Amino acid sequence: QEQLVESGGGSVLSGGSLRLSCAASGYIWSSYCMGWFRQAPGKEREEVATIRNDRRTKYADSVKGRFTISHDNAKVTVYLHMTSLKPDDTAMYYCASYPYCTGSWPNLDEYNYWGQGTQVTVSS
Secondary structure (H helix, E strand, O other): OOEEEEEOOEEEEOOOOEEEEEEEEOOOOOOEEEEEEEEOOOOOOEEEEEEEOOOOEEEOOOOOOOEEEEEEOOOOEEEEEEOOOOHHHOEEEEEEEEEOOOOOOOOHHHOOEEOOOEEEEEEO
């Protein structure tokens, strides 16, 4: 059973930066997608950024140019570096993984394993 643990959330002022980390443990699949998602109060969970084991990435339009997703295979960790943060980025951020990611990008509801979330609050 794969386990994911997020860290790095916090409170920042608008324009600030944060780096989120997602450490994976348990069985690690060789072909995977891992993603960062967020959910603000009263809103549906949305995809923020995803990365495949071959390092291809995908971003939501709202974060392109501001957020960067990366992974460290040796540490089995995925990062989300967030810059130029805005109040609209305030949400609970979750990482998730999808094993056997060999085809098209998975939909949100196809991700099998989820972390517990880390809160990001951006104030103006």
